[in-house]
Amino acid sequence: MTSLLTPPRASDSPDEPTRPPRATRSKLGRWALFFAMIVIAVIMLYPFWVMIVTSLKSEAQFLAGQGFSWLSWKNLSATIPIGQEVLSSTIVCSASILVILLVGLPAGFAFSKLRFRTSTAVFLVIVSAMMVPLQAILMPEFVNVTKLGLTGGYWGAILVYAALGTPFSVFLFTTYFRGVPDELIEAGIVDGLGYFGALWRLVLPIAVPAIATVTVLQFIQIWDDLLVGLLFIQNTSERPITVGLAVLAAGRTTSIPELMAGSLISALPAMLVYLGFQRYLVKGLTMGIDR
């Protein structure tokens, strides 16, 4: 019952519209958010849908706008060595990521857990390398790699990708390891481990989210890259899928379904890797925020 002493609230006035209760507002907000997410998902997924549907048509079916055929996939494998190119991309990606992890993990561990005089300065220098765009250092890198005689096969590209990806991995691992209690490492050291032992046996098993994050982000970046592959892998038998697709688009075929099939093959591994590791990715990218 309303007390006589209680002044009427603004919303109680019959002249003004009544405000919906908080629960209803919250529900409306959730529906609006849900709808917005559906729209965004459709916008994001539509190109993939077009790619899949188009790749499953012949040239004639594509122009006619109806029908289904595996022809473009058969033609694609006849036009370019698609299997070899996927294998090349896989080799370059895996080796580059391996080098990035092998350098980034101990470096991140050292910057976060070891005390040495120039630690901060060296860390800042390494991290600042993240801000240098690939195009700015491409020519010097090309000259250096050429001088080393590594422009023919995989090794030149692997070194360049590793050099480009390492600063980010060092940054990420350093941030991650700063969240690992010092006592955990110290307990291992008192138990009889050295620093490498502590890194390998104690830190690595709990660094899976960080490792997954570096792996996924670098995989997507390296797998999708064209420029380094084009410049540093000059043996046609070792070129990656992105270069193969560029060659395809440059004149081997004008068939849109065939190009879509090639694009799908190129995009699929990166998507699968992302989907496989996405639960770690969020954790890896947000680590340190909640501290």
Next chain:
Amino acid sequence: MAEITFDAVTKIFGDDVRAVDELSLHVADGEFMVLVGPSGCGKTTALRMLAGLEDITSGSLSIGGAVVNNVLPKDRDVAMVFQNYALYPHMSVEKNIGFALKIRGDSKSEIKRKVEEAAATLHLTDYLERRPKALSGGQRQRVAMGRAIVRSPRAFLMDEPLSNLDAQLRVEMRLEIARIQRILGVATVYVTHDQVEAMTMGDRVAVLRGGRLQQVDTPQDLYDHPINEFVAGFMGSPPMNLVRCHVRPGNDRVEVDFGDQTVELPWHYTSSHELPASGLDVVVGVRPEDVIITDASSPNTIKTRVERREALGAEILVHLTHLDSNADTASSDPGALRDISRRAPLVAKMGPRVHVAVGDVLSVQISPEHAHFFDATTGVTLRRR
């Protein structure tokens, strides 16, 4: 098993932060030594130097007679229990406990036997397959203990291992740790800021302040004969009352002026303490349990008013101020004593049945045999040694 010796050990961080200053301390084989002191007193740094986790700036540290200044932590054969337990989160309890043995290269059967033994001692047998995150605080603490005892090390180092536990569990675990230490008979250095833990667990207690060792003694001697005002104020809960007074030996008694009031203490204090016949400004220390309520007609009483009353169940703490007093809370070294000085000059510990209320005027006596005298300038005890 081994003895531990700190010989003038100093640790300086950076250029001028002296965390531990000329620490000399001997821990006998099998002894339970507690390092106690307020935050920043250097107790954890001393322990970390002993573990090999911090370099030693100067002095020498030996375990079992051998200097270990430059010996790697893994080669010191000491086991450490950390404040937050530092359990390996990706390993089961069984693997956590057996990890050090695995690194040492013990056989699988040997590891299994020792882990099961330790688990039985610590009542962890049912939890061996669990990961640390599936354990309660007390169980984690026991796993940390298990990881230490399974190695049969030469020394146990414990860095505030009970500080993350609730009050009840802390009482249980301190009994448990003391029991295990006595069974194993391994030299133990235990760091805590909790003087109750220090008093109840240690064979001896070393009190540190500002990186310097103040006093090392058995808990009772530390309580009964503090070497300075800091130790007097730090050990005991509630802490010792420290009141600046003027003392005057005379008429076969020692007269102590509490502001305008004078009480007389037995003459023997002049022989047991450095109290010059000409009189001296001192800080008088009285434990709360040695402040006794008495009749106003009794001799040697101080008239006080009850400022605050804290009923703790088994006892009552009564905060008293002098009624007509100019006496002030001890402040021989204002910077040094700020942490132990209190606004109410006297706290008395009384039985739960005593009826006192805020505002009551009480006459209190100081237990004649239990007064402490400290130099008003240096804070050092005036007791002759």
